[in-house]
Amino acid sequence: MEEEGLPEEVISQLRTVLSQGEEIIYSAQSDIDEEGKFSERWLIITKERVITANPTTKQLVQVPLKEICSASVKDYIGNAELLLETEKGTKGILRFSRAHQEDFYNAAKLIDKIAKKEIKIEEIDAEVLNNFLTEKNDVKKRQTLKWLMGYLKPHLHYVALALVLSLSITGISLTPPYLMKILLDDVFGNKNINSLVFVVGAFVSVYAANAVLQASQNYTLAYLGQRVIYSIRVQVYDHLQKLSLGFYDKMSTGRVMSRVTDDVGRVQWFLTWGTQTLVISLLQVIGIGIIIFSMNPYLALFALFPVPIIIVGIPLFRRKSRRAYHKTWRKWADVSSLLWDTIPGMIVVHTFTREKFETRRLVDRMTSYIRANLRVTRLHIKFFPLLGFSLSTGTAIIWWIGGQEVLAGTVTVGSLIAFVSYMGMFYGPLQTISNIFEPLQQAITSSERILEVMHVEPKIKDAPDAAEFPFKGGINFRNVSFGYNPYIPVLSNIDLEIKPGEKIGIVGPSGSGKTTLTKLLLRFYDPTDGNISVDGVDLRKVKTRCLRSQMGLVLQEPILFYGSIAYNIDYGKEDAAPEEIIAAAKAANVHEFAMNQPLAYDTNVGDRGWRLSGGERQRVAIARAIITEPKILILDEATSSVDTLTERQIQEAMDNLAVGRTTLIIAHRLSTLQKADRIIVMEKGRIIEVGNHDELMMKGGLYSQLYKAQFAKEEMLTQMLGR
Amino acid sequence: MPLADFLSKLNILDPRKTKVILEERENSLRLLVDGKLLTGLMPAKPFPITYPNFTIFRDSYGVDVCIVKNCAELDPESKKNLQIILDKAYFIPIISKIIEIETSGDECAWETTTDRGPAKFRTRGRMSVISMGNRIIITDTNDNVYEIEDIDTLDARSKEEFEATL
Numbered sequence: 001m002e003e004e005g006l007p008e009e010v011i012s013q014l015r016t017v018l019s020q021g022e023e024i025i026y027s028a029q030s031d032i033d034e035e036g037k038f039s040e041r042w043l044i045i046t047k048e049r050v051i052t053a054n055p056t057t058k059q060l061v062q063v064p065l066k067e068i069c070s071a072s073v074k075d076y077i078g079n080a081e082l083l084l085e086t087e088k089g090t091k092g093i094l095r096f097s098r099a100h101q102e103d104f105y106n107a108a109k110l111i112d113k114i115a116k117k118e119i120k121i122e123e124i125d126a127e128v129l130n131n132f133l134t135e136k137n138d139v140k141k142r143q144t145l146k147w148l149m150g151y152l153k154p155h156l157h158y159v160a161l162a163l164v165l166s167l168s169i170t171g172i173s174l175t176p177p178y179l180m181k182i183l184l185d186d187v188f189g190n191k192n193i194n195s196l197v198f199v200v201g202a203f204v205s206v207y208a209a210n211a212v213l214q215a216s217q218n219y220t221l222a223y224l225g226q227r228v229i230y231s232i233r234v235q236v237y238d239h240l241q242k243l244s245l246g247f248y249d250k251m252s253t254g255r256v257m258s259r260v261t262d263d264v265g266r267v268q269w270f271l272t273w274g275t276q277t278l279v280i281s282l283l284q285v286i287g288i289g290i291i292i293f294s295m296n297p298y299l300a301l302f303a304l305f306p307v308p309i310i311i312v313g314i315p316l317f318r319r320k321s322r323r324a325y326h327k328t329w330r331k332w333a334d335v336s337s338l339l340w341d342t343i344p345g346m347i348v349v350h351t352f353t354r355e356k357f358e359t360r361r362l363v364d365r366m367t368s369y370i371r372a373n374l375r376v377t378r379l380h381i382k383f384f385p386l387l388g389f390s391l392s393t394g395t396a397i398i399w400w401i402g403g404q405e406v407l408a409g410t411v412t413v414g415s416l417i418a419f420v421s422y423m424g425m426f427y428g429p430l431q432t433i434s435n436i437f438e439p440l441q442q443a444i445t446s447s448e449r450i451l452e453v454m455h456v457e458p459k460i461k462d463a464p465d466a467a468e469f470p471f472k473g474g475i476n477f478r479n480v481s482f483g484y485n486p487y488i489p490v491l492s493n494i495d496l497e498i499k500p501g502e503k504i505g506i507v508g509p510s511g512s513g514k515t516t517l518t519k520l521l522l523r524f525y526d527p528t529d530g531n532i533s534v535d536g537v538d539l540r541k542v543k544t545r546c547l548r549s550q551m552g553l554v555l556q557e558p559i560l561f562y563g564s565i566a567y568n569i570d571y572g573k574e575d576a577a578p579e580e581i582i583a584a585a586k587a588a589n590v591h592e593f594a595m596n597q598p599l600a601y602d603t604n605v606g607d608r609g610w611r612l613s614g615g616e617r618q619r620v621a622i623a624r625a626i627i628t629e630p631k632i633l634i635l636d637e638a639t640s641s642v643d644t645l646t647e648r649q650i651q652e653a654m655d656n657l658a659v660g661r662t663t664l665i666i667a668h669r670l671s672t673l674q675k676a677d678r679i680i681v682m683e684k685g686r687i688i689e690v691g692n693h694d695e696l697m698m699k700g701g702l703y704s705q706l707y708k709a710q711f712a713k714e715e716m717l718t719q720m721l722g723r
Numbered sequence: 724m725p726l727a728d729f730l731s732k733l734n735i736l737d738p739r740k741t742k743v744i745l746e747e748r749e750n751s752l753r754l755l756v757d758g759k760l761l762t763g764l765m766p767a768k769p770f771p772i773t774y775p776n777f778t779i780f781r782d783s784y785g786v787d788v789c790i791v792k793n794c795a796e797l798d799p800e801s802k803k804n805l806q807i808i809l810d811k812a813y814f815i816p817i818i819s820k821i822i823e824i825e826t827s828g829d830e831c832a833w834e835t836t837t838d839r840g841p842a843k844f845r846t847r848g849r850m851s852v853i854s855m856g857n858r859i860i861i862t863d864t865n866d867n868v869y870e871i872e873d874i875d876t877l878d879a880r881s882k883e884e885f886e887a888t889l
Contacts, residue, residue: 562850566770578774579792583729591787595767595779598866602772604850629726660725 009055010042017062022046025124026110026132028103030096032079034059043082043094043107047121050084050111052094061093065121071111073104075488082108106132144447148271151228158224162272165217166280172210174287177421179203184414225272232264236450244459245524249484251453259453263446270443278436281429288426295419296411299402303423306394307430309387314434317383322438324376331369338365391427395420460523460544468546471631472535473500473662475521479530482520490516491685494530503663505673507703508682514666517682518634521664523547534632552630552657556637558621560609565594566601568609568620572628580627588623588653590616615650622653633663670707679703734789741791743801745808752808754780754789761788766809771868772853772860778805816842818861818871821881824888831888833861837869844869852889859885 006014006027014024026045033039033054044051051062063084070085074092081092082104096104110132113119119128152159179202187195237260248256292300342349342358349358398420405411475498482491491513498504506514520527523539532539539547552572560568569584570576576584581601585591593616597603609617618638625633635654651672654665667673674693681689681696681703689701696703742755746763754761764780776794779787791797794805816837825832831846844863846852853860859871874882 564773566773578770578777579730579733579735579790580726582769582779582790583726583733586732587726587729595769598862599771599860599868600767600769602770602860604853606850626726656729 006042006044007040007055010044010053013053013055013058013060014044014051017051017060018046019048022048025129026107028100028107030094030100030104032095032097033057036095041094043104045107045111047124050093063091063093065111065114068111068115070115071108073101073108080104084111144444144451147451148267148447151231152224152271154231155224155227158220158227162217162220162224162276163279165213165220166276167283169210169213169217170280170283170287172206172213173284173425174291174422175206176203177418177425179206180421181412181414181418184417185412186414189412189414221272221276225268228271229264229268232267232450233260236260236264236453239454242458243456245519246459246484247456256453259450263449266439266443266446267450270440270447274436274440274443277432278440281432281436284429285426285433288422288429292419292422292426295415295422296402296405299398299405299419302397302401303394303426305397306387306390306427309390310427310430310434313383313387314431315437317379318435318438321376321379324372324379328369328372328376331365331372334365335362335369338362394427395423398423460526462543463540466541466543467537468543469535469537471550473631474498474535475632475662476533476536477517477520477530478533480520480527480532481529482516482525482527484516484525489528489685491520491527494687496680496687496690498662498664500535500662501660503658503675503677504665505676505679506664506666506682507668507670507673507679507706512682513685514682515636516685518553518636518664518666521632521634522551522553549628550631552625552628552633552661554618554621554625554633554635554638554654554657558609558617560605560612560617560620562604562607564599564602564604565590565597565620568605569601569623569627572624576627581623584623584627587626587656588619589649590619590623590653593619618650619653622650622657626657631661633658633661635663635665635667637666637668670703670710733787736789736791738791738793738796739798741797741801743797743804745804750808751783752780752804756789764788766805766812768809768813771813771815772855778809814839815868815870816840818842818869818877820878821884824884826888830864833863835869842869 006024024044024046026043028043030041030043031038033041034057039054039056042053042055044053045065047065049062049064050068051060053060063086067086068084069087072083072085074081074083079095079097080101082094082096083090083092085091094104110119110129114121114124179199182195183199186192187199240256240260289300292303338358338361349355398416402411402416402419406413406416475496477494477496480491480494481489483489494517506517508514519525520532521539523532523542523544526540534542534547561571565585566578566581569581569590573580582591585594585601594601594603603611605611605617605620609620612620622638635658638650638654647669657663658665665673665676673679676692678690678692679696680687681701683702689696689699689703691699697707698704736754736756740757744753744755746753751762752764752766754764761780763783765783767779767781768775768777769779770777774792776792778791778794780789780791782788794802797805816839818835818837820836822834822836823832824834829847831851833842833844833846835842835844844861844865844867846861847864851862851864853862857873857875859874861869861871863869871877871885874885877885
């Protein structure tokens with residue numbers, strides 16, 4: 001019996017029902033009990049039955065596997081239910097919150113396959129079960145600090161230099177008060193002009209050395225910081241390039257970007273200034289502490305009077321101020337989001353004469369922002385004057401007690417002044433230490449966030465025996481099923497064979513799985529079931545680079561990059577000759593408009609190509625696909641967002657591109673598919689009709705309905721325009 | 724259609740077998756290629772920055788007739804004739820000295836000396852100054868183009884002015 005991971009109470013419950021040698025093959029914990037309250041409940045699948053056990057109420061339900069016809073999960077809001085269908089009907093046997101959905105979707109899949117005899121019970125082993133295990137994010141968690149220190153390793157000599165410089169600065173900063181003591185007691189007391197020259201000279205030397213050391217330290221730390229930030233950013237970016245599209249589906253662009261920018265910035269601060277400041281401040285506190293206690297232990301005790309206010313008060317203030325600052329930040333975000341919203345949409349504001357309304361909105365938000373800012377100011381004026389007063393009081397106490405000792409002749413004036421100076425220097429680093437812990441904590445959190453990304457393994461990897469070969473363009477989908485969430489199918493049992501050079505149209509309502517089909521072909525994702533092959537070779541056995549370099553993709557919303565038109569065309573072929581760029585541009589109807597730009601093909605298209613119109617961007621994207629001479633071409637709604645004239649130009653470009661290549665065209669405008677060899681009609685993730693235009697029209701199915709509806713609409717528009 | 728089909732239609736000429744002749748009124752060109760005369764042509768540079776010698780010859784309707792990939796390989800007389808027409812079409816002053824670059828917001832006001840005389844202009848946004856190694860291409864707010872051929876060959880003050888700002 002496999003009892004690993006099950007709590008003791010559940011194991012003892014199971015012992016009452018399980019027969020000798022009955023093997024547990026799967027278990028999962030739910031967080032909702034029979035009453036619909038948050039509580040622990042378990043699902044256990046053995047080779048004979050499905051059991052639910054509640055260790056608190058001791059309730060146990062069991063259903064023999066042989067009675068189960070199928071298993072599924074029904075999704076509700078905030079929770080879902082595992083359903084088992086037996087001859088007596090469907091029964092919900094366990095509810096769970098969405099936090100546990102993967103475990104139970106896997107369980108349902110396993111039970112379902114056993115019930116439908118797709119998996120034979122006697123053949124179930126660790127390898128089979130492996131397909132049903134939830135992927136836990138227990139990647140080798142290298143210690144965050146160890147990981148960070150790894151970045152300092154190549155620059156250890158700079159770290160050492162920075163430390164030596166810091167220590168020297170600390171040491172040197174301790175000397176002026178001592179020189180002051182000599183000045184007051186020895187030079188002025190003994191009226192010694194020679195000593196005056198020496199002391200003033202020493203002062204100048206100390207300040208000069210301090211300036212040189214500070215400059216060197218600043219440069220060393222800045223250099224170190226830049227090297228470290230460079231290494232981390234390059235490594236993170238390189239890792240991001242390797243991650244599969246599934247990662248970007250789960251994590252928003254903003255979150256990924258903030259890891260590369262903000263988090264890396266915080267880590268840099270931690271590794272350089274943060275640690276150095278902490279070390280120096282600690283050394284200063286210890287050093288000055290030793291000095292003042294050895295100078296006058298009695299006075300030193302009084303000097304400690306404001307210390308509790310610093311140690312306790314500063315973190316307390318920071319906690320309060322953090323909330324206030326956060327509020328200010330949120331209020332500012334409100335203001336800036338309003339600006340981002342309305343300024344690009346000014347045409348709408350003007351059309352609906354909402355100018356005053358928008359100004360009022362800004363005034364409201366600005367008022368909240370000002371209030372939040374004043375709140376921070378009020379917090380500051382409550383705390384810092386109090387801190388300043390207690391520090392000054394500490395100094396006044398020393399003047400009072402020390403002054404009495406000077407008058408009594410037990411302490412020299414120079415010693416008292418030096419003591420007061422050291423005392424001032426003692427509070428500074430204490431304040432720094434109290435202040436530094438929060439940003440240090442933030443930096444460690446940032447490191448963890450970066451590591452979280454670094455630990456994500458690319459899901460699409462080349463198999464060790466993956467091959468590279470030139471494609472002829474034959475494609476075969478064999479019983480392919482897929483879901484972005486593996487348990488919610490987007491494609492089901494797709495069977496499709498495409499011959500080299502064939503032109504296939506794919507139509508169907510939105511969400512029918514058309515684009516997903518092409519994403520699987522490009523191996524952005526792997527099918528959950530079944531397989532896809534090109535020229536008879538499973539995609540998983542083809543090197544990804546080889547696969548994608550022989551496929552061309554033109555999307556509905558083309559993505560261009562910051563750079564020239566030429567750069568965007570030869571993005572598909574790095575070493576393209578200029579005449580190839582022009583040939584591709586001519587094939588894609590780009591040439592004429594490119595030649596009319598201020599710098600022709602060298603004209604920058606701006607971020608994401610904003611300087612070009614939608615149709616121009618689309619044609620550049622087609623040229624980018626043409627230049628790679630793909631064997632398989634995927635055109636995904638490439639003309640749906642442009643006007644009729646532009647559509648014609650794009651259509652012509654696409655026709656040029658498609659000749660002699662296996663082409664998959666996803667299109668809404670069915671008139672563009674009349675030349676297709678075959679048209680595939682999809683609905684709800686399944687292929688429901690296949691045939692050429694005439695055959696499908698004769699059949700009178702979904703395609704003919706869609707076509708007639710579109711034709712009638714166009715006819716009506718033509719008539720209206722004709723009038 | 725394979726890319727080769729489109730490539731073959733470009734009509735790429737061998738510069739060593741091509742003569743560029745100035746039309747009488749000096750406002751267009753004639754090309755003598757293998758004894759065949761092509762008349763009324765205007766040169767255009769599809770890549771004025773990245774491949775400045777790559778030239779397309781177009782007829783009076785703006786239709787591409789032929790291409791010379793590297794005009795530097797033409798004979799000196801042809802090069803001279805071509806340059807006369809190109810000089811009008813491509814007025815790209817070469818900056819020899821930067822006197823001052825003043826920044827305000829996203830704009831830079833340049834005061835420079837160029838091979839065509841002193842020039843003052845304004846640039847806006849990061850797209851306006853493009854570095855290609857040591858070569859700098861500057862497009863001002865009116866889409867005029869200037870070039871610094873090699874930033875390292877500018878005098879120290881000009882270089883400092885550039886590097887301190889951009």
